[in-house]
Amino acid sequence: MSLLRFFRPRTPPSAPLAKERLTVLLTHERAARNQPEYLPRLRREILEVIGKYVHLDDDKIRVHYESHGTVAKLELDIELPNQSGSVAVPRQARMAQPAAS
Amino acid sequence: MAKVIVITSGKGGVGKTTSAAAFAAGLALKGHKTVVIDFDVGLRNLDLVMGCERRVVYDFINVINGDAKLSQALIRDKRIDTLAILPTSQTRDKDALTKEGVERVIDDLKEDFDYIICDSPAGIERGALLALYFSDEAVIVTNPEVSSVRDSDRIIGVLQSRSRRAEEGLEPVREHLLLARYDSERVARGEMLKVEDVLDILAIPLVGIIPESQSVLKSSNVGLPVVMDPSSAAGKAYMDAVGRFLGETIEHRFVKPERRGLFQRLLWRTA
Numbered sequence A: 001m002s003l004l005r006f007f008r009p010r011t012p013p014s015a016p017l018a019k020e021r022l023t024v025l026l027t028h029e030r031a032a033r034n035q036p037e038y039l040p041r042l043r044r045e046i047l048e049v050i051g052k053y054v055h056l057d058d059d060k061i062r063v064h065y066e067s068h069g070t071v072a073k074l075e076l077d078i079e080l081p082n083q084s085g086s087v088a089v090p091r092q093a094r095m096a097q098p099a100a101s
Numbered sequence B: 001m002a003k004v005i006v007i008t009s010g011k012g013g014v015g016k017t018t019s020a021a022a023f024a025a026g027l028a029l030k031g032h033k034t035v036v037i038d039f040d041v042g043l044r045n046l047d048l049v050m051g052c053e054r055r056v057v058y059d060f061i062n063v064i065n066g067d068a069k070l071s072q073a074l075i076r077d078k079r080i081d082t083l084a085i086l087p088t089s090q091t092r093d094k095d096a097l098t099k100e101g102v103e104r105v106i107d108d109l110k111e112d113f114d115y116i117i118c119d120s121p122a123g124i125e126r127g128a129l130l131a132l133y134f135s136d137e138a139v140i141v142t143n144p145e146v147s148s149v150r151d152s153d154r155i156i157g158v159l160q161s162r163s164r165r166a167e168e169g170l171e172p173v174r175e176h177l178l179l180a181r182y183d184s185e186r187v188a189r190g191e192m193l194k195v196e197d198v199l200d201i202l203a204i205p206l207v208g209i210i211p212e213s214q215s216v217l218k219s220s221n222v223g224l225p226v227v228m229d230p231s232s233a234a235g236k237a238y239m240d241a242v243g244r245f246l247g248e249t250i251e252h253r254f255v256k257p258e259r260r261g262l263f264q265r266l267l268w269r270t271a
């Protein structure tokens, strides 16, 4: 260990944290960047159409877009309010349940 | 067939203009007919770094507007006869650059030059978009620092979606990472991202690592592209990068701090 090194106060290296934060951030930013520009509009219009039949809060519809080369996949996850009451059950979960009588 | 190369980064102050001047001079020193265009309209600086600021009569915008001929605006370098520069204008008019105008000038330059280097302004606005639009290859200048890496990632996204090659479904723009202002001492202390970190994140091929070096400021003071200073570590690193760009296999230098004794450490000054 050199003399200069000896005198320098040791602080934990910050570069690993920089790398980790960048990795997380860029994963998000790249996914958002590859989405078609119409996606937010599409989402709003779907919300409007469903709104004609049932009341739906804005956060109960999720649109997920994925593109792999030549094919793209659009996933809609719409959480409808439970018919019988106020507790919202995700649609997929509800389908798995026995039919409500 | 002439090639258009954009020097870009998203972020400002990372070394685009320094790199554009060094790359242009490096290619010209290797015998290629090279022209470097300043796209930073309103903030003309390339002329100063190249040492020809007193010879600017007409500029890029004059040529686009038809106020001057291309041959009147081109400045031939006095030191390297295969090198020319097309300075930009000091106008504040943001719409001075037009896509048709830029295309016309680039097409004309392709007749006389092997390489057309476009020094991009910072940002992702009009000037930066036009600087990269016609490119065949892109040198993405990045500093080992979070905001620079993030902005480089964005500009790579722009190259892949909004360049002419992307829009016309041609072969994509070839991307090269140029890691600039690399301070190996700080990297060794864990204060700065390593080469491998930046490569992991950006995932594009590395064309060069330019060390942080006092000679860069010295060169710009006297208007000499840094590759023409034989004592400069940055100059050597730029020449290596140009060699790799042209397909040569050259090992990376200046990645590890030099081993120096205490006495040398105290006396040491960057070349």
Ligand SMILES: Nc1ncnc2c1ncn2[C@@H]1O[C@H](COP(=O)(O)OP(=O)(O)O)[C@@H](O)[C@H]1O
Binding pocket: B009, B011, B012, B013, B014, B015, B016, B017, B018, B019, B180, B181, B182, B210, B211, B212, B213, B214, B216, B217, B220, B234
């Ligand atoms: N390798 C380097 N070492 C030290 N200083 C540098 C280096 N590269 C660039 N600089 C300095 O950084 C500043 C910004 O560089 P410049 O090339 O003008 O960046 P940009 O065109 O991206 O805004 C200038 O003062 C320049 O001298």
Ligand SMILES: [Mg+2]
Binding pocket: B016, B017, B018, B040, B045, B120, B121
């Ligand atoms: Mg610049």
